[in-house]
Amino acid sequence: MNMTPTGSSDEQDLRLSIQRLARRLRSMQADEAVTEGQRLVLFALSTLGPQTLGSLSEHERVTPPSMNRTVNALVAAGLVTRRTATDDARKVTLDLSGAGVAFIDETRRRRDAWFTTSLAELSAEQRAVLDQAAPILKELADQ
8 A cells, every 4th residue: 555644545444344343342331330440450360371460561561560450450340350470479369250250241242243244245256355455454453
């Protein structure tokens, strides 16, 4: 693609479409009271497993005090647990509670159901184009 400083109209349309699709998927979650930042932490714990506050802060690129506020809200909501490390009583490990796992599972179920239904409404030609575009979009996302 020929890149101009502001991008072409086609590039902007593609970017905006991807943003809208991502926003649509993010909006489908098990509990509307969970904020975007909290949801990101829950999904990080689901993917990475138990973490320290520092490692979560680093992963999400936020300050430890900001992460502490997010984690405190998740603990208060019963979605995350705190455990003192067995090897160092000063070290606390954060993990999903049963309710946190249920939130992740239900959110994924809702997103998968919407996406599967939406894809089924496309023509075979449209699906073929998406099949070809998927590796390219993944490469862009991984940059």
